Amino acid sequence: MPSSRQTFIAGVAVIAVLATGCAGAGGGSASGGGESINVLMVGNPQMEDIAELTESTFTKDTGITVNFTILPENELRDKVTQDIATQAGQYDVATIGAYEVPIWNKHGWLHELGSYADKDPGFDKADLLEPMVQSLSGADGKLYGLPFYGESSFLMYNKEVMAEKGVTMPERPTWQQVADIAAKVDGARPGMKGICLRGLPGWGELGAPLTSMVNTFGGTWFTKDWKARVDSPEFKKATKFYVDLVRKHGEAGAPQAGFTECLNAMSQGKVAMWYDATSAAGSLEDTKSSKVAGKVGYAYAPVVETKNSGWLWAWSWAMPKTTKKADAASKFMLWASGKEYEKLVGEKLGWSRVPAGKRASTYEIPEYKAASAAFGDVTLKSIEAADPTNPGVQPRPTVGIQFVAIPEFQDLGTKVTQEISAAIAGKTSVDKALANGQKLAETVAENQ
Template sequence: MKRYQNIMGGLLGVLCATGAAHAATLTIATVNNPDMLQMQKLSPQFTKETGIKLHWVVLPENTLRQRVTTDIATNSGNFDVVTVGTYEVPIWAKSHWLDPMTGLPASYDVKDIFPSVRKGLSYKGMLYALPFYAESSVTYYRTDLFKKAGITMPKHPTYKQIAEYAAKINDPAKGVYGICLRGLPGWGENMAYIDTLVNTYGGRWFDMKWQPKLDSAAWKNAVTFYVNLEKKYGPPNATSNGFTENLALFSQGKCGMWIDSTVAAGTLWDPKTSKVAHDVGMVDAPVAVTPKGAHWLWAWSLAIPKSTRKEADAKKFLEWATSKQYLALAGKTFGWVQTPPGTRISTYDNPNYLKAAPFAKMVKHAILTADPNDPTLKKVPYVGVQFVAIPQFEGIGTEVGQQIAAVLAGQKSVEAALKQAQSSTARTMKEAGYH
């Protein structure tokens, strides 16, 4: 009898464990961008198909990065799936913080992902995250305002032209600002844009000996231009505006121009989410003295931390959320114009998407021509257009972003801010053993 009870107890234990596994709940950390919010809305379909429940932690970009980095670095295990980008993935993979994306089924079709995106999410030839959407940067503008002002936006604008156009269409009395640019401090917020501006002005973060170059003429010229442009023709309180805030401003008809991520196009061209959907134009990101590094490359992606105990279920979610089937589901549910862009070759062969998204070919071109391996006019020892692919950059970029935000807020001069940025960056690099 006792033996029978033991056997039954063991069977019940197995059944309970199996039931628990099927009722697993994944905790997902993601950013509050429109495409991720759509993923959250579509996720009941994943639960319906798999039985796996999802708990969402949706955060602003800067907060997400802090929370996820701390959680992974301390091996806390609070998240089973994390949203990361092309900066973090190779660095975290090297530190053994992420599970590799091996054993993907043939139906997932890894080779359908753009090669440059795959490369950006790999370490030593192995993929460590799956891309949810990929992006470069472009110039958005209001075609109606340009027509009214009697000006024509060229396909390849210069920054000098951008300043001239901002002056002509700026009309704050009517709630329209000549230009909106990121001002919210953060290495992935204001610095993502400012990095491209510095690049095209001929600047760089470091020389070949890892000496910081933030007090160079190129940095001073770029930051001075940025601050003057924002102060003269930008919205008030610009230091509070990151990607999400500027997307809302442009969608509401408050920006004449906006230089930012290609991923915004789906929202801006959709009448359901944009008041100016019929009056939006898109051209290349502007150039100052060199086209090198004038537009960035980024992929918001999903990865599995080593600290999770739910690897198999987490991997199922990653495969689902980044698959061809998911892209089709998003297109049918929200309209093809809102399909997460920039990751798969097949998206840009899809007639439904191409018909709904007049910007598609240009976005593809911007993503494929951004070159993280050759981002600057002068040679550099690092990889990355709008970031430097070293662990120290998260702290360095955030500190420099705060210094530039202080200039924009009128708290210090460009010279004082860059002097402080140069000093703090040199100190960090010396402590890290770069020189």
């Protein structure tokens, strides 16, 4: 993997959180007495919540201390890839996703986790949503990641602003309708922009919403027989649409805006719409941190040529083969992905903040149903409708909606999105960006 051995960027801010933690379903007894494990995870709100809750619950019940290292998404991807691919063995547990699991399992880097879940009757593996299980399983059908939360993507919009401008948002909008609405609501309030779209380079940052847009515009990174299509008319049309939309009506500082920045912009009322992960809804509905709680509407991911266009992702717990603390690590993962942890979050922090999208039973909890009334049904249906094997209008060489499931895509996607981010910044044209991207993709295709 070209980027897996890059030197980790010095100076990156790391939030090191020392926590000690809890047992719910899967927590077990205090047999871990005095042990500690190192957990590397992405700095999303749900992960910050578990860092806050672990000491008073998991550690209290098991005696297992959990040392968390929390990183922004791009830095997390570099760090976890570097640690696992080089067999450094610094971490016992790490958050990875649907892209990494099948590739890393093929290399023999991950512990199989389904057997741990099967031995814990309180975990209830059968309750996990099937798309999550499939996306986190290896070619052998075994589970190599335990989902912490699952997501698709949808459009979030400020209902008050729409009403003020006389706009009715369709339940299933097209991208052209979204662009037209963005123009109408841009400047609706002082300093408010029409929409937030990620512009921060990274295959999992800008690359995620862009690739889902490319799919529904009829494009693809590669044909089924590995012909690169980055400079195809469809890919180019989608990219120009994305770049034009964010340049005309998007957030300030778009080339540096990723998930976290767009979440902040939407929750603070600085943008009228946002297309991104369904998992963001819990934060938007949190009255403690969001100025738009109760004012947000949710529509299905915008489309052009496809019926659906939402992506599929699960931030999941994985255990590197290098760990010498598999028993303690598995106890933590089973607790963190268990039903009891979801109840703990709901009772302690608020039901909208439950790490949902992974269990069918979550959507039957009365308190969660009430808290997620605006977004829960759209989230679940979006996850269930996502089809990683057929996300566009043509056959694909691998599975994946917002990524191509090959090791080289981590580097390819990041380099191409660097070019496109530069186009958003006005430093290059989309044509030049995609011409350079095509050359990179052709090199990747030659090795398949």
